[in-house]
Amino acid sequence: MQTNESAQNLLPNAYAPGILPKGIRSRFVQVNGLRMHVLEAGYETPARSCVLLLHGFPELAYSWRHNMLHLAAQGFHVIAPDQRGFGRTTGWQDGYDVDLQPFGIINLVTDMVVLVNTLGHRRVQAVIGHDTGVQVAAMAALIRPDIFRSLILLSAPFPGVPGFALGVEGLPVAAQDDPIHEKLAALKRPRKHYQLYYTTAEAGPDLSTPPQGIHAFLRASFHYKSADWEGNKPFALKSWTAEELAQMPTYYIMDQDKGMAATVAPFMPDKDNICACTWLTEQELQVFSTEYTRTGFQGGLNWFRCGMNGLNAREMTLYAGRKIDVPTLFLAGCSDWCPYQLPNALEKMSQQVFSDFRGCSFIEGAGHWLQQEQPEKTNALLIRFLAQS
Structure with missing residues (x-):
């Protein structure tokens, strides 16, 4: 391994x-x-x-x-x-x-x-x-x-x-076995929890080699979860049910047939919004995209797997x-x-x-x-x- x-093939240096x-x-x-x-x-x-x-x-x-x-x-x-x-x-x-x-x-x-x-x-x-x-x-x-x-x-x-x-084996029940996942998939608009998706073998390649490129993928991801996206108007959910969870944006409750790269792509900000984003300039985002282009995302995804598989x-x-x-x-x-x-x-x-x-x-x-x-x-x-x- x-x-x-x-x-x-070589160790990264300190930041220039x-x-x-x-x-x-x-x-x-x-x-x-x-x-x-x-x-x-x-x-x-x-x-x-x-x-x-x-x-x-x-x-x-x-x-x-x-x-x-x-x-x-x-x-x-x-x-x-x-x-x-x-x-x-x-x-x-x-x-x-x-x-x-x-x-x-x-x-x-x-x-x-x-x-x-x-x-x-x-x-x-x-x-x-x-x-x-x-x-x-x-x-x-x-x-x-x-x-x-x-x-x-x-x-x-x-x-x-x-x-x-x-559980029946005397071990804590793994989050990935929660019945909520089947119930999300059974909704009229089938959905899935992003943390369950992050445990799959498909997630790493999806994030690490997205069709839009890592820089654009990260720009859309950061924008979609920020206050810059006007659709983020959160409120308290009433219960842990599929219908309640499905009210959250798709970066948390994804469409069943989409990966994360496709999920965030429609929320890519336009050039004017990117230029206006002073909290994450293109130069600053380049630091993130350069690192993830080199390493991929699987290291971070393995954290989610430990959280979902019961470890x-x-x-x-x-x-x-x-x-x-x-x-x-x-x-x-x-x-x-x-x-x-x-x-x-x-x-x-x-x-x-x-x-x-x-x-x-x-x-x-x-x-x-x-x-x-x-x-x-x-x-x-x-x-x-x-x-x-």
């Missing part, structure tokens, strides 16, 4: 000058069998408290470019890695037919524990996760509260670890019933459907999952990519929480 290093804002550096650290690519700000001054930023999908450490210097200006050593399976981090097995255990939640948390330790920190003032990075951040705070002293979740609620409801649920069973005790804040964009994917997830999160929950804040003018779409508003909320935690 090849690693993504051997498949590329001019890609990152001045004051953010790009380098590599040996972490848990990986050559991990890390962005840092505030590294010039020793003995600073650490803030760890964890990106989602399909993102990179680069997604935090608008936030790192502002946090560093508050006196923090700010660390943003390309996580396992992403970007310029290498050493992970690439492909669909690989051992998924290294992509399981416990090993992803281990990556972060080793990373901050290697960089000289015994504790992290705050771990901040966005999208799929939320689960890693939350589980890090749950498992090692002695290291990760506070938690900020962006976009995706954390509904807590699975309970002790087990993560089995690993988290050890912590069933345990609350997260560190101070926690939730932020999301007002135009983001992500907080509503799981009906009642926000209510459960605020009432049952955390013992020191500091509330939810929703940011106007932001969709799913709030730290990129509205960095000033996001930074202000992050800094205020860090000053109080």
Whole structure:
């Protein structure tokens, strides 16, 4: 089985000058069998408290470019890695037919524990996760509260670890076996959940070799889930039923006969909208498209497979019933459907999952990519929480 290093024949370098804002550096650290690519700000001054930023999908450490210097200006050593399976981090097995255990939640948390330790920190003032990075951040705070002293979740609620409801074999029921998938397929307009689609062998080639090209695919994907697409007017769903879920946009509840490349293609913004997109310029998008053209998307898709096939649920069973005790804040964009994917997830999160929950804040003018779409508003909320935690 090849690693993504051997498949590329050479190791990627750090970012070239001019890609990152001045004051953010790009380098590599040996972490848990990986050559991990890390962005840092505030590294010039020793003995600073650490803030760890964890990106989602399909993102990179680069997604935090608008936030790192502002946090560093508050006196923090700010660390943003390309996580396992992403970007310029290498050493992970690439492909669909690989051992998924290294992509399981416990090993992803281990990556972060080793990373901050290697960089000289015994504790992290705050771990901040966005999208799929939320689960890693939350589980890090749950498992090692002695290291990760506070938690900020962006976009995706954390509904807590699975309970002790087990299947006939005494194992947690895999999300891919939920009857909801058959019910979505049986709708008059047949549908499928995007996370189930991401577990299929077809998803990797669909995303990695889309007919429109990766750059256009990513532009449409970012636009479709942002506040720039006027159709993003989310609301709370009443129940976990096919009819309720089908009210969400097709980037979450896809048409049964379409892949993701075809799903987002009709939402490609025109040239005027692209030129007006100051939060993700063509030059900035080129960083993402260059990386994913080189690596493909399967590394990130393997995270979803671990979430759907029961691997993560089995690993988290050890912590069933345990609350997260560190101070926690939730932020999301007002135009983001992500907080509503799981009906009642926000209510459960605020009432049952955390013992020191500091509330939810929703940011106007932001969709799913709030730290990129509205960095000033996001930074202000992050800094205020860090000053109080």
